[in-house]
Amino acid sequence: MIDVQRLRVLRAVAQHGSFNRAATALRLTPSAVSQHVAALERSLGAPVVARSTRGVTLTQAGHIMLGAAESVAAELEHAQQQVDQLTTGRTRLTIATFTSGGRLLLPGALARLTAAHPGTVLHIREGEPETALPLVRQGAVDLALAYHFDGPLPVGPGPRTGLEWTPILEDPLHVVLPEGHRLAGSEVLDLAELAAEPWVLGCLKTEAYLRRYAERAGFDPEVRGTTTDYFFARSLVAAGLGISLIPSIALDPEIPGLRTVPVKQPGPSRHIGVAAIGRIDRPQVTTLVRALREEAVRQGLGR
Secondary structure, three states, rough: OOOOHHHHHEEEEEEEOOOHHHHHHHHOOHHHHHHHHHHHHHHHHHOOOEOOOOOOEOOHHHHHHHHHHHHHHHHHHHHHHHHHHHOOOOOEEEEEEOOHHHHHHHHHHHHHHHHHOOOOOEEEEEOHHHHHHHHHHHHHEEEEEEEEEEOOOOOOOOOOOOEEEEEEEEEEEEEEEEEEOOOOOOOOHHHHHHOOEEEEOOOOOHHHHHHHHHHHHHOOEEEEEEEEOOOHHHHHOOOOEEEEEEEEEOOOOOOOOOEEEEOOOOOOOEEEEEEEOOOOOOHHHHHHHHHHHHHHHOOOOOO
16 A cells, blocks of 8 residues: 555655755655655555656656645545534635636636635635646645646646646637727737737737747747736737737726737637636535636626
């Protein structure tokens, strides 16, 4: 039988990239960490780490066991919550969310959730998907309101063991231009029409996404500004710095002097959903998913 403590040690080694840093985080000696890993490898009959001068990395078997370790940690956290509910009569639900989705969708959805489950104690953590989704796998949060573009969910290294993804809505990106721009009156725009335009973008992921679509359209975009805030990016467009590519849910509130034009389909879009680890059927989670979809419809974003 695999020892849970050894899985906990493996998680720390994977997170910190060395036995010494893992030992510090766990308040163990490096020798104890090494012994736990060696015992895990003996029980499996396969190496779980590869040591080099640059640190420690996981082998393929190590990644498999890391997925199992994170699933076990999440289930133990869930069990602790169930015990807490028995002793206190209250259920704790911790939700991670990216900023624009949380700002627009969560307040109304949380009001529906607390009305349906008044004994629920809510905790909210802000974070981008690459931060929030690993927290779901680790059991540090119960679920995440997150998004991804064309590729797979950004869950970090290792397999997506146990991660359940429930779609909420499609969030197409729009071109935002100054109202005096020559293309501001267009009903729809092909990105190829914008090859000569300077760009201001609201996050690094959007820049990478734009560059992929621009390459398909045959041009290399000139990016004059990258921010971590879509409102700031739109403000820079209003100031004449360039044009931008903004998701639908980040177009509110309106900024005077701007025009928003859809991108010709098939165009860039974000996929927004809820990620949980094997517990998507919990009553509170089911209620929240339904409430998020209802809120998206109310906001004119979903169907």
